[in-house]
Amino acid sequence: MTEFMPLYKKLLRDPVVFARHASKTSLRSYQRGVAESIVDSVVNERGLSFVIIFPRQSGKNELQAQLEAYLMTLFSNFPVEMIKVSPTLLPQALNAMRRFERVMRKNTLVEQVWKKEAGNSYKLGEARITFLSGAPESNIVGATASGLLEVDEAQEVTILKYDRDVAPMSASVCATRAFWGTAWTSSTLLARELRAARADEARDGIRRVFTLTADDVAAEVSAYRKHVDERVAHLGRSHPLIRTQYYSEEIDSQGGMFPPERIARMRVGAVGAGSEPVRTIVSAPRVGSIYALLLDVAGEDEGVRGIFGSLTLANPARDATALTLVEVRFPSAEDQASGVRTGSSRASSEPAPTTLPTYAPVRRWQWVGVNHTQLHNLIRDIALEWNARAVVVDATGVGAGLTSFLDRALPGRVTPYTFNSASKSRLGWDFLGIVDSGRWREPLFPALPGSEQARYQNEFFDQLRACTFEVIDGPEQRMRWGVPDGSRNPVTGEPVHDDWVLSAALCASLERMDWRAPAPSLIIPAPDPLREMDGKY
Template structure:
C-alpha cells in the first residue's frame, strides 16, 4: 500500500498524477482511494483554522494561487497566461490619469531600470536608437490610498496608477535628473527602484539626493518570484487599479498605456516544481505584437508590480500645527 498526501499544486506534480490514477481505479472497482479536504471542511471541525484561512483570503484574495492550492486543494496551471481576463478586469479602476498631485494625497514612484545606449539622443527618443530590441526604463506613479489600512485583515494600502513614463537608452546621469524632478513634482513619499546590475548606480545617485525615500529592489530568481506572488495578492484583494482612458489624454500617454496592457496580455508564468514554488514570469523573449509586429517587453509591467514592495513601508499623513501654551503665571497673584 502506498500513501500520497500533500498539496497537488499543478496537474503535472506527482500527487496530481497519482490522484488521477487513483480516480480511474475507483471507477473500475468502486473502492474509494482519494480523500480530499478543503478549508471549509476543516473549519467545521476547527473554527480557529477557519478564522486563519479567512485572514489569508482577505490578504491574498480567494483566487490567488497560494489560496487555491494550499487551502482549497484546487490545482492551477503550471504554465500559462499570468493575467486572465478576470484578473485584468480587477486591475481596471474608475479614476482618470493625472499630471499633478492632489492636496492631502500620498504618492510613490516605481522604477524599473534598463541599460543605457550611447546611440540614443539625450531626450530618450526611441526613433534614434540603433538597437530597437532594448527594454526601456519605466516609471509608474501611484497614488497611495490608506483607507484599506483600516481593514484589520488587509492592513495594507491601495495603489492607483495616475501616470507613466518611459525612456529608452538614456544615460543614467540624465535619467537621475528626470526621476528626481518627478519625485519633487509629485511630492512623493517613496521611490522603489530596481537596484540590479546597472541600476545600482542610479539607485546610489537617488539615495544620496533623497535619503530615506529610496527603496532598492534587487532582482534574483527568488525576489522576482516573490514580486510576482506579491503583485497577484495586491490585485486579487482589489488594491491595484489602473486609470481609465478619458479620450482627453495626449497621444504619448495613450500610447504608453496601450503598451502596458499589451505587456499584461502577453505575460506568461510558470510555477517550478519543488518546495519553494518559485514562479518564473514575464513576457517571453521574442514576443511580438500581432498587430504591429513590434517586440513586446515587460518593463512597464514589472514597474507596476513593484507597488507590492510598498506594503512593508510605514504609511501615514502628518500635519504641523501650533498649540498655544498656557501662561504659567496667569493665575498667580503678585
C-alpha cells in the same frame, strides 16, 4: 495486569479511540476516515495507495503523528518497518521527527518504552519507523518499508526521485502507501498519484482519495474560517496560493500569467474624489495624498531583462526605462465598517482587505536610450514635485549606480530591489496577490487622440497579455515569469516588452512599508529648579 489487558486491547482496536484515550487527542471527523482507511489497508495487507490532500494548517501533520504512534504500538511485537519521506531533511524531516517524539512522549501506553534508535530512526519493541529526506541529492537507497510508506508534501518531491529511490522501498511486500500534501500543479508527484488513485477507486469502489477544502475544515473549526478569510482578503480568492493551499485546486504549471479576467480586475477604475472612477489625467499632487514611484531600469544602451530577472546590455531595441507613479490609498473608517474595498467603484463579493493599501497609477513616464545622469535629474525632480514618500528602484546590474545617485538625492525614500531568480519569483507571487485582491486600480483615461498616458496604459495591458509564467516543481515553489523575447503585438506587429509590468510589480515592495505619518514633536516643559529657591536666600 488482568484489568490492563482488556483496556489495552480495546485501545488498539481503533486508531481514533487510541488517539483520544492514550494520546489525549481527539481527531476531527475529517481526520478519522483517513486514519481508519490507512490502518485497515496496513493491517489487512491490502497494499493500497492513498492520496490525502488537506488545506494548510488543518491538522494533516498531527494526523500523521497520531497514525504513526498507533501503528508502532499495534505492531510492537512484529518486525514491521515504516518509512516516512519528506522533501527535505531540514526543516521538514526534522519537524516530522519532533512531532512524532512529542506524541510518543505524551502517550500513556508507550511513553516509557519507545526509544530513538539512531539519528532518524525510532523503535518500539520490534516495530521501527525511519524518517528520510526526499531531496534530489539525498542517498536513501536500500531502505525497506514492510508496513507503511509515507511521502509527506508529495507535491514537493520530484517524480524522478520517487520512482528511482522511494518506490522500490515497498516493492517486495507491496506495503501500503500514503501520499500527503497540498494541491499544486498537475505535473507533480502528488497530482500523478491522485489521478492513479481515482482511477483505482472507479475500478473497485474502495476509497483512496481524501481531499478537503477550507470550507470543510471551517465547518468544524470556526477559527479557521477567520484565518482563511484574512488570507483571501490579502491575496484574493483566485490567487494561485489561495486556490492550491486552501481550496485544493490544481493550477496550470505554465501559461498566460494575466488572463482576461485578471486584467479586467485591474481595469475597474481608481477611485478619486466623490468615489467616482478617475477619468482625467491628474497633473499635480493632491493635498493629503500619498505617492510612490516605481522604476524599472534599462541599460543606457537598453537592456534585456531575462525571465530569471537578470539584466544584460544587449539589443538596443529592447526595453525602456519605465517609471510609474502610484497613489497609495488606505480605506476610510466608513469603508472598513462597511467592508467595501478601497479603490473599487462597486462592492466586492470577496472579503475586502479592509486594512491593506490599494495602488492607483497616476502617471507613467518612459525613456529610451537616455543616459543615467539625465535620468537621475529627471526622476529626482519628479519625486520632489509629487512629494513621493517612497521610490522603489530596480537596482540590478546597471541600475545599481542610478539607485545610489537617487538615494543620495532623496535620503530615506529610496528602496532598492535586486532581481534574481528567487526575488523575481517572489515579486511575481506578491504582485498577483495585489491584483487578485483588487488592489491595483487602473484609472479610466479618456480615449483622446495622441494621449500619452492612454498610450502607455495600453502598452501596459499589451504587456500583461503577453506575459507568461512557469511554475517550477520543488519546495521553493518558484515561478519564472515575464514577456518572452521576440513577443509582438498580434494586431500591430510591434515588439512587446515587459518594462511597464515590472515597474508595476515593484509595488509589492511597498507592502512592507510603514505609511503612518510621523507624529509632531512634543516638548514637555520641565519644572525650573531655581524657582524653588526664590526668596530662600
